[in-house]
Amino acid sequence: MTTLSTIAFATALVAVLALAFNAGDSWFCALIALACLTGGCDAVYRGLDLWAFVFLLSGTGFTGAAVHAAINKPRRQQPR
Template sequence: MSTLTMIAFGIALAAVVGLCLGLPDQWFCGLLALACLLGGVDAVLRDLRAWALAFLASGAMLSGAAVYAAITSGRERRP
């Protein structure tokens, strides 16, 4: 198991534990997006194209979800 994979697993585990402890949605999605992008980089380095595309696409979707959660939580705070 490469160092990038171990870091990605650690970040994903931190996101899940944080979600159980009340971590806001934008942080959860952002951490999972980071884990997916690190997994995609590792897949690219190992020349696994299908895995790389899957990881990078899921990282992009989770990044969009994080941005959406941040925007909607900012709108809820306004009077």
């Protein structure tokens, strides 16, 4: 297991633990995006082209989801 792979795994574990402790969607998606992009860099380093493409594509998708979640925070209703 390379250093990049270990960092990606640890980041994904932190994301899942943050989700378990009720972190926001933007935090979860941002951490998973970071894990995917780090895993993609590891796949590029190892020369695994298909895995690199999949990791980098999913990291891009989770980055978009994190931005969307940060911009469109759920509105809380005011008590009447």
